[in-house]
């Protein structure tokens with residue numbers, strides 16, 4: 290099946306962006322590891338990073354009809370602000386998992402609320418790049434059932 294991986298704003302800087310919080314793994318490294326992990330299970334991953342809310346909304350809307358079966362999303366700062374991306378995911382009705390490198394619950398108060406968690410199949414946060422791999426693992430299990 291087709292799995293859509295979405296990365297929100299500033300995640301293009303992974304590797305050099307506040308590495309003590311987000312780690313030293315680059316986004317390219319994460320995306321290629323996810324592609325391999327999915328392929329080994331007989332599935333495909335398409336990854337997209339954008340700093341623009343409307344690009345993410347448009348991509349999610351397209352997922353309604355392009356064969357996407359599951360969405361893995363790190364909305365980054367949009368986690369705490371974007372009703373528009375939340376509504377787009379609700380409109381597709383596709384199952385999704387919310388991923389964070391850091392654990393927002395041990396950070397600033399403004400990171401404690403997510404517009405996504407109550408709609409998500411699950412949330413993986415706090416394990417650096419491994420949050421994505423654990424999230425994909427859960428998505429693959431979901432698709433196997």
Ligand code: DQA
Nearest residue numbers: 364365366389390391393400
């Ligand atoms: C993040 C956490 C968000 O609070 C932050 O704005 C990010 C990244 C994470 O992966 O830990 O950009 O989603």
